[in-house]
Amino acid sequence: MELTRRDADMVAVLSLSGRLDLANGNKLKDEIKTVLDSGKNAVHLCMKDLEFVNSSGLGAMVSIMKEIRLRRGRLTLSDMADYVREVFDITQLSHIFEIFPTEEEALHSYQTAAQI
Amino acid sequence: MSFIKLTYSSVIKSEQYMYDDVKTFLVDKGIDAMLIGNIMLSISEAFTNALLHGNQSDPNKSIHISITTNNDEITADIIDEGSGAVEHLGNDEIVDLWQEGGRGMMLIKRMSREVAFSKSIITGGTQVTIKFDRNKYKQKMEQNI
Incomplete structure (x- = not known):
């Protein structure tokens, strides 16, 4: 993985x-x-070129989500391939992650949140 | 009918080699790309289980994979050299979404047609046998036409 x-x-x-x-x-x-x-606690993961994820990878994702929440931060995801999205849906992890169709929409949501 | 048999040491780096070897075999056999994704995920989960739990990451123990394909079905056997315990396998319930492990069996069951566990007569370890319908996506495409 790169x-x-x-x-x-x-x-x-x-x-x-x-x-x-x-x-x-x-x-x-x-x-x-x-x-x-x-010092940053807002993290966005762009998954556009992610070819494969298995339960070990999902475990790492849950781990980082917990770490970021512990630091009162925010984690967003975007650009999932259909296959990757299916894995998140099957395991119901799509319920606990903020998933956006595109990186642009995800980053825009941070700006919107900052304005509130 | 086509057949391949592969053996790997129980080190994390083996996962990379396994992935490349299995994918190359399936592509060569003309398996549908979406089905390859299902098979790779299922084998990956069983492989990780064999490495971490069956062989307990002992590099002197091996993980054996055999894959058989015919016109109707693809069967993958993943065998470790552990104690052969199968009682703990098969549970695919996630009680807590925040738990970091325990999703492998759920994914195998969803991606395959059938999964079975037994004590291997070859190694004495755990054998996971996973079956896939070769025409799974072809049938779906025909239904959509």
Whole structure:
């Protein structure tokens, strides 16, 4: 799995590509920890190029969600392939993650929330 | 009928090799891309279970995968070299959405036609047998026409 990071105002945007599984879950958790330790607690994950996720990858996702909530932050997801979305739906994790169709819509939601 | 047999050491890096080997085999056999996704996810879940729980990440123990395809069906067997306990398998209920593990069996059951657990007569470990309808998506496409 490859991870690239860019910052969009107060949101750290991470783009995931490849496979999120047992071998890569810790890599994602480490990167999120780096983001949180840098003072940002708003994280967006763009999953446009994520080809594969299994239950180990989902476990890593739940772990980072808990860590971000612990720091009173916010995690959003976007651009899921149909297959990835199906895995989130089957496991009902789509109920606890904020999932947006596009990165643009996800980032816009942060601006809207900041204005309230 | 086509058949492949693969063996991997119980280290996390093996997952990558397994993924590439199995996918290459399925693509070569002309399996539908959506069905390949179902099969890869199911085998991945059984493989992780065999590595972490069956073989307890002991690099001296192996995980054996065999896949058989014919015109109607694809069967995958994932066998570890652990104690052969099967009682704990099969439970696919998630009580707490915030738990980090325990979703593998749910995914296998949803992605496959049939899954069965037994004690392997070859290794004495756990054998997970997963069956898929080869024409699953072809039938759906025909129904939609």
